[in-house]
Amino acid sequence: MQERQGGVIESRAVRMNKTAMRKRANLRDVAAEAGVSVATVSRVMNSPATVAPATRERVEGAMRRLQWVPSAAARAINSGRTRFVGALVPTLDSDIFARVLANLEQGLTAQRLSLVVATTDDDPDIELAKARALLDIGAEGLIVSGMTRSPDFDELVARARLPVIAISCHDPDYRMPTIGYDNHGAALAALSHLTGLGHRRIAVLHGPLRNDRTQRRVLALQGQGDADLTFHETTLSTAGGCQAVRGVLSGRRPSAILCLSDVIAAGAMAEVQRHGLRIPDDMSVMGLDDLPGSAHLYPALSTIHLPVSRMGRAVADALAGWVERDEKPDPQLLDHELVVRASTGPCR
Amino acid sequence: MQERQGGVIESRAVRMNKTAMRKRANLRDVAAEAGVSVATVSRVMNSPATVAPATRERVEGAMRRLQWVPSAAARAINSGRTRFVGALVPTLDSDIFARVLANLEQGLTAQRLSLVVATTDDDPDIELAKARALLDIGAEGLIVSGMTRSPDFDELVARARLPVIAISCHDPDYRMPTIGYDNHGAALAALSHLTGLGHRRIAVLHGPLRNDRTQRRVLALQGQGDADLTFHETTLSTAGGCQAVRGVLSGRRPSAILCLSDVIAAGAMAEVQRHGLRIPDDMSVMGLDDLPGSAHLYPALSTIHLPVSRMGRAVADALAGWVERDEKPDPQLLDHELVVRASTGPCR
DNA sequence: ACGCCAACTGTAACCAGTTACATCTGCAGA
C-alpha cells in the first residue's frame, strides 16, 4: 500500500503524520497518560465507584485530553455480543415497511438493540448476499420478509445458529417462525366485502407477482368462481394504480376495482375521478393494507386493515427474546380487519 | 453472577452445558480440528491461493463440521473498521425519510458500507443518546437531520473525530457539512406561485415547529407582507391536514391553502373536497415536498419538488468518501423546483 | 506495636482474529 502511494518522501511523511494524528487513542494510551494501569482505566468506565475519586479524575482528564472513545469491537470480542440485528426488506420506499421498521426500531431500542436495515428488491439472491454481509458484521439475528428464500439461505442460518423471523406472512409450518397476517384471508375478506355489496364484475389491481405476499393474495382470489374477476398487474405505486385504471376503463367496465395494496388504490381512485366517474356511485374502489393516509383520501378508502405497527412491535419482542434469552418464538398470526369507509357502495 | 444464579447444582450444570453447546467454534478450534495452525485457517479465509489445495479442503471441512462463522468483532478489532454508519432521523414513518434512507442505503451498499438507523422523534436529547449508542457499537460516521443539536452532541463528535453530515437543510457555515435543499427558498417559491396566481388570503398549514426544517419554512413566509397569511400548526400527517382544514373552513375562507408538506396537502385536499368545494376552482391547494404519490392524487398536487432521492445518493457518496478516504465533503445545495399540476389555479 | 481488613491499584491472561517472520520441505540447477 505504501509502495502504491509511493513517490515523494514528503507526501509519505504527511500521510504518516496524518495517520498518526488520526489514530484513535486506546486504553493503554489513556493509562499511560494518566499514570495508572489499564485495569484502572477500564474500571473508571465500568465500575467508577471502585476507583478513588482523585484517580478517577486523573483518568477522566486523560480520556478527554486523548479524546478517547472505547472500541466497540474490543468490547464485543469480550462479551460476544454486538447488540444489533438486521432487517432485510424488499424496499424502504414503501409506507408499509417504513411503518414496520419504525415500530421495530422502537421495540428493539427499548431492549437496547440496534437495527441495521438492508433492502433486497424482492430478489432472493440479493437477500442472501445481504444476509451474509449482515452476519459478517455481527448481526445477532435477522428479520426477513415473506417466505421466498434462496436455497443457500437456510444453510447460512443453520451454520450461524442464527435467530431469524419471517414477517408479513403466516405459516406455522414454515422452517422459521413467522409473524404476520394472513394474506390469503385478507384478500378474500376484501373480495367478499365487494361481492356482499352486489359487485360481480371486478377488476383486481395488484403489484408484481415475484412478491410472494402479493402472489398469495392473487392466488386466493383466483380460486373464487362466483365473481367475474380480471387481473391487472402493475407496479406497487400510485402511478401504477393510475396506469392500470386507464387499462381497466378502456375495456368492458367493471363495477368495482379491488386493489391488493392501498398505494395502488390511491392512484386508482384519483384516475377514476379524473375520468369523471364518481366514487362509489359509478365505481367502488377497495384497498388492502390500510395505510395511515387511506382514511384521509377523498373519498376515504374502504380497505382491509393489516396490523403493521403491531407486527413491528411483536417482531421486536420476539426477536429480542430469542437473541437475549434463547427463547425461540412461536409463529404468530395477527388478525386483519375490514374497514368500511366511503369508497365502496352497492353495485349500481 | 454465578452466585446470583446460585442454588441447585443441577441447574448450574444445565446452564453450563447449554452454554457449551451454544458456544461458537473459533479459529483455534477449527485449526485443531483440521490439524493445522491458526495462520493456515486464516489464510484459507483471506488468501486461499497460498494454501495447498489438500490442506485447504481439510480446513474447509473442519469449518463446515464446526459450523464456524468468523467473528466480525475480532476482524474489526484488527482492521479498525466496522464498515457501517448510522443515520439519525426524526421518524421512519414518513415518505420523505423512507425515500432518503432507501437511496442512502443503496448508495452505501455500493460502497460496501451498512446502514444502522435510529429514530429521534425530533428530540435533541434522544438524538444525543442514540448517537452515543451508535458510536458505542462502532459507527464510523453519522447522518443527522436538520440543524438542531443537543449541546453535548458536538463534544461527542469532536471526541470521536467522527464524520457527520447534516441533511435536509443547507447552511455552508454550519459546523458540519450540510447536504440538502433550501427550506427557506422552497417555502417562498411555493408562496410566490400562489401570489402569482392572484391569491392574497392564504392559509398556511404546517407541522410541529420543533422541527427546524418546518420552522425555516414558516419563518420564510412570516416575513412576507404582501399576502394575508394565517398559520395553522398541525401534525405532520394526512389526518393533520384534514383537521387543520376543518379549522380553516370554519373561519373567514381563504382562496388558497399552502401546505408546507405534501402529506398535509393530501389530507387537506380530501377534506376540502369533502366540504363540497372544487379544487382548484373554489380553492387552490399547494404542497411542498413532491412525494411520489402527489402526482397521482385527485387532483394532481401542485408542489415544490425537493430532490430527496438525489440527496440520499449524494449523502451516501459524501459520507463514504469521508469515512473511506478521509475526504471531508463540502456543503452541498440541491435545487428545488416548482411543479405546477392541477391543484392550483387563478384566484376566484 | 501488631494484626487485620477494606479500599485501591497493578499484572497478566484472555477474547478471536490477522500477519510479520521463522521454519521446514522438496526440487531444480551448478
Add this chain to the structure above:
DNA sequence: TCTGCAGATGTAACTGGTTACAGTTGGCGT
C-alpha cells in the same frame, strides 16, 4: 552433492478492551 529458492505451514506478537487474581497501602482495634 550441495546450494538456493519457492511454496507451504507454523509461531507468536499484535489489535483493544475485560477481569481474575495478586499486590500495596493505610486506618483501626487491641
